Amino acid sequence: MNIIRNLCKRFCYAGNAFAACHACDCVCFCFRHFFTEFAFPSPHATLDTAFIKIKKRGFLMMRFLTAFAIVFLLSAPAFSADHKLQNLQVAVVYNDTDIQFRFRFETDTPSWYHQYWVYHDGAWSLTEGGSPDKDSQGLYEDRISMMIDDGSIPDFEIAGGYSAVHEGMRSLHSEADPETVRAHPWIGGKLGESRVEKYLALSRTDEDASWNAVRSEEELLALRREGKFIDLWQWRSHRGNPAGFGDNGYILDYRHGASGQSSYAHNRNAERNGPRWMYNPEKTDGKSALRLEKLLKKEYGQNDLYYLHEDFAVEIDENRTWQNGDALPQRILRDASGSRGAIRAEGEWKDGAWHVRLTRSLAAPDPMDSKTFTHGHLYQVAFAVHQAVGARWHYVSAPLRLGLGTQEETELFIRGVYTDGDLNTAETQWTDVTLFYPGQVTWQWLRSDEHPGNEFVRDRMLPLNYRHTEEELTDFIAAHEALLEEEAAEDQ
Structure with missing residues (x-):
């Protein structure tokens, strides 16, 4: 085992410590089990039991070779290209009253489109939506998101978005x-949902923070009153x-929410499985719909x-x-109200870049779902960018600290600048935040x-981000x- 670990150290020194150490553990695990239970069965085992062990453990040789190959692959920068x-x-x-977050994100392929209803041969259908392996049309909005905590969620300061x-x-x-x-009585019954979304471990009753072990409604309300939640801001281009x-x-x-x-609602007539609203030609110079071919060519500015x-x-x-190729947005916009x-x-x-400004009152519009910002306080923040995709196919940051009237000498610190004038004309200080692909790392895995x-x-x-650079995280993820993909393929 020491020989293998020493070999792996070469890749740790090359700058892939986290990934190489994990692959090294996989190698050692598989090496040990392969040679103790496959190559050299117990001398007391019968031929039948030896065969059973060989059959049971045979896959470990493949895992050994795969993990060993990963160690070598991780030494090449092209692995995560x-x-x-x-x-x-x-x-x-x-x-004294408001706070403004400004963002700049460079991209040559901006998208302000989202999903659309498209008419074809007497029926309406929706364009593909947000998944890179399923969406060949790219009709999905760009988005910049931000998680904010005031110290109420210690796990967030350690793992950022992975805590959810x-x-x-x-x-x-x-x-x-x-x-x-x-x-499920809460997620399906109370919330009316059919998918598990982000959540915090403290909202669950078991040590593993299982998705179905949700606390009671009374307990969740008590946590919200204590401010034990993550504030989530999202800028949506569409x-x-x-x-x-x-x-x-x-x-x-x-x-x-x-x-x-909210500022949007579904444009859908459930009975007819199509759009409920169209453009009013009296207010849009005679236009009733868009054209799919123009959307696909990104001709609408x-x-x-x-x-x-x-x-x-x-x-x-x-x-x-209606003509084949007529298109109508799947969302209808409106004025938002309340805390939303x-x-x-x-x-x-x-x-060549998105220039975005988000402005809100310092005081929480609703303390049950938003955080208050106070001069002299520190906050934890994490950011994400979606580029014409949804769900997990985005880029995220590690957790950073935001100071309002405080100072820190660290690259992981964002300094809020105070002004006694108009926020839109105020000078400020820009911070470069590195984003990486988050993969399928979960809170459970990080603690396992x-x-x-x-x-x-x-x-x-x-x-x-005190232990790993974003480059190391990208390689490991x-x-x-890749191993998860392999396991999924084996299960099919």
């Missing part, structure tokens, strides 16, 4: 069966930006009506002669024996997901 690191620039400015990612969540290989979720709103929500037992009305708003919508005319509408948004793509650094997570000793 499909998921390159991204850069998000962040700035924060605040005055659990086995059974949608789009993971371990995704829970929708019918099983629908039958579902909010044209209406001037961000999306306010929170994470506890589920990913919830804040109280009040930011100043065009690529979206549908209730101000210029009318109930669909079923007697109209407390975040004002401005976003524009120019000079399979993770060599599980004690750092369990004991809340150090944030993940690619290897981890």
Whole structure:
């Protein structure tokens, strides 16, 4: 075993310590079991029992070779070329009443489109939606998200967004069966959902934080009163930006929207399985619909009506002669209200980058779903960017600290700048935040024996970005997901 571990150290020194150590553990585990139970069965075993052991443990040789190959592959930078690191620039400015987060994200392929209804041969159908392995059309919005905590969730400071990612969540290989979720008394019965979304471990009753072990409604309400949730801000290029709103929500037992009305609703007539609303030609220069071919060619610009708003919508005319390729947005925009509408948004793509501003009051619009910002306090934040995709196919940051009127000498610190004037004209300080592909690492895995650094997570000793660079995380996550893909293929 020591020979193998010493060999693995070469790759640790090459800058892939976390990934190499994990692969090394896999190698040693498989090596030990292979040679003790496969190559050299017990001398007391009968031929039959030896054959059974060989059959039972035969797969370990394949795992040995796979894990050993991963160690070598991880030494090559090209291994994770499909998921390159991204850069998000962040700035924060605040005055006596409001706070503003500014973002700059470079991209040559911006998207302000989302899903659309398309007419073909007498029927409407939806365009593909948000999954890179299923969506060949790319008609999905760009999004910038931010999680915020005020110190109420210690796990968040250690693991960032991973503290809300659990086995059974949608789009993971371990995704829970929708019918099983629908039958769950809280998620299916109370919330009316059929998929598991992000949640925090403290919202569950068992040590493993299982998706189906949800606390009682009374316990969840008590946690919210104590502020034990993650504040979630989202800028959506289609579902909010044209209406001037961000999306306010929170994470506890589920990913919830804040109280009040969101800036979008479904444009759907369930009885006819098609859109309910179309463009009002009297308010849109005679236009009743968009054209699919123009959407696919990205011909509708930011100043065009690529979206549908209730101000210029009318109930669909079923007697109209629709043409193949006519398209209508699957969401209809509206004015948001309450805590859900407390975040004002401005976003524009120019000079090769998204330029986004999100502004909200310092005071929480609703303390049951939002955090208050106070001068002189520290906060934990983590960011994510979706590029014309949904679910887990995005880029995320490790947890960082945000200081309002405080100072820290660290690269993991964002300094909020105070001004006594207008936020929109105030000078501020930009911070480069590195984003990486999160893969399918879960909170359960981080705390398991399979993770060599599980004690750092369990004991809340150090944030993940104090132990690993984003480059190391990217390499490891690619290897981890490759093994999950292999296991999924074996199970089929």
